[in-house]
Amino acid sequence: MGTENKSITVQMRGITKQFPGVLANDGIDLDVHSHEILALLGENGAGKTTLMNILAGLYQPDAGQISLKGKEVEFQSPKDAISHGIGMVHQHFMLVESLTVTENIILSLQSSGINIHANQVKKRVLELSKQYHLMVDPDAAIWQLSVGEQQRVEIMRLLYRGAEILILDEPTAVLTPEEAADLAKILRKMTEEGKAVILITHKLNEVTSFSDRVTVLRAGHVVSNLLTKDTSKKELARLMVGRDILFHLEKKKCKKGDSVLKLEHIHTTNDKGLPALVDVNLQICTGEILGVAGVAGNGQRELAEVITGLRDITSGKISVNGKDISNSSPFEVIHAGISHVPGDRIGVGLAANLPVSDNLVMKAYRKPPILQGQLVKKKNILQFTKNLIEVFEIKTPSAETPARLLSGGNQQRLILAREITASQGMLIAVYPSRGLDVGATESVRSTLLEQRDKGSAILLISEDLEEITQLSDRIIVLYEGKIMGTVDPESTSLETIGMMMAGQPPANITKTGKEKKTT
Amino acid sequence: MRIQFEKRTDQSRLSGFLIPLISFFLALVFCAVILIIFGINPIQAYSVMVKGALGSTYSLTETLVKAVPLMLTGLGVSIAFQMHFWNIGAEGQLAMGGIAAAYVALFLKDVIPSSLLLPVMFLAGALIGAFWALIPAMLKAAIGVNEILTTLMMNYIAILLVEYLYLGPWRDPKGYGFPGTAQFVEAAWLPRLTGRVHYGIIFAVLGAVMLWFILKYTKFGYEIRLIGENPKAARYTGINITKNILVVMLLSGGLSGIAGMAEVSGISHRLYTGLAVGYGYTAIIVAWLASLNPWSILFVAFFMGALLVGGDQLQIAMQTPAAVADILQGAILFFMLGGSIFHTYRIKIIHKKTIVHGESEHE
Numbered sequence: 001m002g003t004e005n006k007s008i009t010v011q012m013r014g015i016t017k018q019f020p021g022v023l024a025n026d027g028i029d030l031d032v033h034s035h036e037i038l039a040l041l042g043e044n045g046a047g048k049t050t051l052m053n054i055l056a057g058l059y060q061p062d063a064g065q066i067s068l069k070g071k072e073v074e075f076q077s078p079k080d081a082i083s084h085g086i087g088m089v090h091q092h093f094m095l096v097e098s099l100t101v102t103e104n105i106i107l108s109l110q111s112s113g114i115n116i117h118a119n120q121v122k123k124r125v126l127e128l129s130k131q132y133h134l135m136v137d138p139d140a141a142i143w144q145l146s147v148g149e150q151q152r153v154e155i156m157r158l159l160y161r162g163a164e165i166l167i168l169d170e171p172t173a174v175l176t177p178e179e180a181a182d183l184a185k186i187l188r189k190m191t192e193e194g195k196a197v198i199l200i201t202h203k204l205n206e207v208t209s210f211s212d213r214v215t216v217l218r219a220g221h222v223v224s225n226l227l228t229k230d231t232s233k234k235e236l237a238r239l240m241v242g243r244d245i246l247f248h249l250e251k252k253k254c255k256k257g258d259s260v261l262k263l264e265h266i267h268t269t270n271d272k273g274l275p276a277l278v279d280v281n282l283q284i285c286t287g288e289i290l291g292v293a294g295v296a297g298n299g300q301r302e303l304a305e306v307i308t309g310l311r312d313i314t315s316g317k318i319s320v321n322g323k324d325i326s327n328s329s330p331f332e333v334i335h336a337g338i339s340h341v342p343g344d345r346i347g348v349g350l351a352a353n354l355p356v357s358d359n360l361v362m363k364a365y366r367k368p369p370i371l372q373g374q375l376v377k378k379k380n381i382l383q384f385t386k387n388l389i390e391v392f393e394i395k396t397p398s399a400e401t402p403a404r405l406l407s408g409g410n411q412q413r414l415i416l417a418r419e420i421t422a423s424q425g426m427l428i429a430v431y432p433s434r435g436l437d438v439g440a441t442e443s444v445r446s447t448l449l450e451q452r453d454k455g456s457a458i459l460l461i462s463e464d465l466e467e468i469t470q471l472s473d474r475i476i477v478l479y480e481g482k483i484m485g486t487v488d489p490e491s492t493s494l495e496t497i498g499m500m501m502a503g504q505p506p507a508n509i510t511k512t513g514k515e516k517k518t519t
Numbered sequence: 520m521r522i523q524f525e526k527r528t529d530q531s532r533l534s535g536f537l538i539p540l541i542s543f544f545l546a547l548v549f550c551a552v553i554l555i556i557f558g559i560n561p562i563q564a565y566s567v568m569v570k571g572a573l574g575s576t577y578s579l580t581e582t583l584v585k586a587v588p589l590m591l592t593g594l595g596v597s598i599a600f601q602m603h604f605w606n607i608g609a610e611g612q613l614a615m616g617g618i619a620a621a622y623v624a625l626f627l628k629d630v631i632p633s634s635l636l637l638p639v640m641f642l643a644g645a646l647i648g649a650f651w652a653l654i655p656a657m658l659k660a661a662i663g664v665n666e667i668l669t670t671l672m673m674n675y676i677a678i679l680l681v682e683y684l685y686l687g688p689w690r691d692p693k694g695y696g697f698p699g700t701a702q703f704v705e706a707a708w709l710p711r712l713t714g715r716v717h718y719g720i721i722f723a724v725l726g727a728v729m730l731w732f733i734l735k736y737t738k739f740g741y742e743i744r745l746i747g748e749n750p751k752a753a754r755y756t757g758i759n760i761t762k763n764i765l766v767v768m769l770l771s772g773g774l775s776g777i778a779g780m781a782e783v784s785g786i787s788h789r790l791y792t793g794l795a796v797g798y799g800y801t802a803i804i805v806a807w808l809a810s811l812n813p814w815s816i817l818f819v820a821f822f823m824g825a826l827l828v829g830g831d832q833l834q835i836a837m838q839t840p841a842a843v844a845d846i847l848q849g850a851i852l853f854f855m856l857g858g859s860i861f862h863t864y865r866i867k868i869i870h871k872k873t874i875v876h877g878e879s880e881h882e
Binding site (some may be wrong): 286 | 757758
């Protein structure tokens with residue numbers, strides 16, 4: 001691995017960046033070595049992305065210096081940064097869908113006036129593909145590529161422009177386990193060539209399986225610099241959160257009862273009018289968590305929407321406790337006792353500018369004691385709100401604070417508090433811990449388990465396999481709107497679920513898929 | 520050096536009070552320059568305006584007369600704006616309310632007992648104004664037609680309809696060619712409190728009380744707020760958005776319709792050219808300057824009334840062109856609305872170190 005010629009290429013000293021009301025970075029020192037993958041670990045809001053946006057020229061720091069190979073530099077724009085060899089792959093890709101890979105790379109070259117020979121670009125793309133095992137077809141249009149391939153195009157684009165230091169923001173969030181393993185290989189290859197890679201992440205697995213070194217950030221400060229081989233997940237989690245974290249949630253044996261929710265031969269279309277769910281059949285019983293795994297965009301959102309009345313089905317039957325609720329309004333579904341923790345917390349789950357109290361009563365305001373005749377009783381709202389804030393440990397300055405000022409974890413606790421209180425035995429939870437830090441994730445997950453133990457039937461839709469396997473009593477895998485199969489989390493490997501997520505029916509997966517295991 | 524706008528994390532009460540004051544002062548300074556260009560002494564002009572609008576019992580009552588339709592239409596549009604339904608059709612709804620009241624006063628005066636004439640006019644004005652607002656609401660709810668366009672276009676229909684009626688079929692045959700309907704019978708006159716100030720001001724205050732109560736204490740008010748803040752969240756939580764749009768627009772149009780009824784029945788006692796003179800448009804500004812708060816709307820409407828009356832006085836007393844008064848009103852609004860940015864944002868000036876980027880490599 002060439003440890004002998006590792007050298008510091010980037011030195012960030014005393015980087016400070018203030019946003020309104022938040023000190024995102026407070027005097028951060030960071031060293032980046034060539035030949036090395038550095039993981040930048042921290043909870044949401046720890047300042048990782050801000051720090052890297054500064055390095056990539058997107059933001060300018062309020063104070064502090066950056067030096068590159070010993071020379072002080074200042075970047076006014078991402079263009080400055082890339083001309084110094086620093087490039088970033090953002091969480092949301094910035095590619096033109098209708099153009100080909102080659103065309104997208106030409107676009108990023110910005111050499112206006114000079115004739116670019118597409119064939120030369122293509123040749124170089126192929127060379128780079130070979131050199132770094134970045135398998136991409138230069139003539140394919142972006143929309144034809146999988147998310148993993150698009151990510152490779154983004155990496156290719158930076159390599160083409162001579163990037164020596166690559167920053168990747170949460171790169172595995174959108175990948176299947178297979179694709180993530182491929183990415184690890186690509187990154188390894190790049191460090192062998194002498195490049196430096198920085199990985200922004202809050203996933204401990206990613207740190208241990210990808211990186212050589214890890215820098216832990218907490219609340220805008222560097223907490224620790226460690227060699228990955230010298231540390232453990234447990235230590236990293238403690239450093240990141242500032243306290244010990246339960247890794248294995250206490251999960252009692254499931255006491256499965258009567259069937260609550262039943263979906264029979266459900267078909268529906270997505271916003272573009274294309275089939276989103278194809279002949280979906282499922283059933284959830286009391287005291288059971290049914291996990292829905294799948295790569296984002298394979299019908300999960302539509303599944304949640306047809307059950308909660310936000311989307312019509314084109315055929316099939318949905319029933320809850322024997323009552324047909326196919327194509328009911330959201331109001332009727334709520335009335336039938338189904339609660340919903342939506343995937344889009346801010347966009348759908350909250351009215352973020354309204355106070356916490358208004359957000360907490362979004363379901364309860366229709367019933368006494370809050371509703372008296374046509375009036376909502378302020379006093380009873382306050383009492384209801386105070387009670388929920390206490391029971392669900394929502395950290396808020398007051399009941400009158402706008403919900404947008406709460407942290408992501410507390411916003412989710414608010415939604416959970418409201419939905420669990422309104423639920424009559426059935427809960428749909430979509431990406432319940434997405435974007436939450438380790439501490440908040442733990443709390444959300446144990447809340448869900450607690451509800452299960454109290455007899456709730458829970459449909460858990462998540463893109464986090466660890467979450468699905470940890471919580472679910474049964475798992476179904478969605479691929480292109482179809483259920484690929486139902487598996488038991490205890491006896492099924494992550495690899496098998498990963499293969500199903502990528503479209504392999506369980507029968508085709510050989511039990512000896514162990515050679516796929518990397519890290 | 521760079522200048523950045525940053526959202527304020529806290530909005531202080533002091534800045535909420537000081538910023539409009541400073542904006543108003545700056546507007547006066549700006550207008551002084553314009554007045555000087557027109558060859559008018561600004562100090563004298565301002566004192567004429569203040570005296571003309573607030574200086575005597577008479578001028579105060581005249582200011583109130585102008586403020587009443589602004590209050591009612593301002594309240595009307597504010598409730599629609601609360602749920603982000605952009606009703607800019609108050610002018611048309613006011614005109615239709617006026618037409619309905621005039622119809623009752625002119626043609627049903629012999630059918631309805633005279634003691635019931637005013638209540639029927641009131642109801643007719645409110646209902647027809649509400650109906651006029653219901654059309655765009657239904658178009659929006661049923662097929663998603665943009666309400667900004669429909670409410671605006673409905674204004675032109677209503678305004679032209681008023682003109683057609685008082686110039687054509689409803690014209691007073693004994694009016695010596697004067698454009699307008701015959702005068703209403705006295706039973707159809709809205710009683711006056713003092714000067715020309717009529718019962719419309721009571722309607723306005725009651726309207727404010729009603730809106731304040733609805734928004735603050737009722738289930739309906741809570742739903743309006745939720746829809747306004749996040750329609751997706753409202754739908755998710757089971758609120759029937761269509762129904763709420765219809766009800767809110769009925770209320771909104773009804774209030775503007777009452778404004779129209781009060782104008783014809785309290786001031787002109789006939790339908791003529793003075794009905795649709797832009798109150799419904801000014802109402803939009805009133806509602807926003809008041810941040811949609813019902814109580815503030817009453818005060819802002821009074822302030823706007825004073826501006827209108829003061830502007831007229833300026834024209835009469837100093838022989839200024841009519842445009843000068845309009846410029847003054849426009850400038851004051853411009854500064855006040857512009858100033859409100861500083862209530863939500865603060866300016867940050869960043870001093871940069873003097874390293875020229877890219878140069879460091881060659882040193």
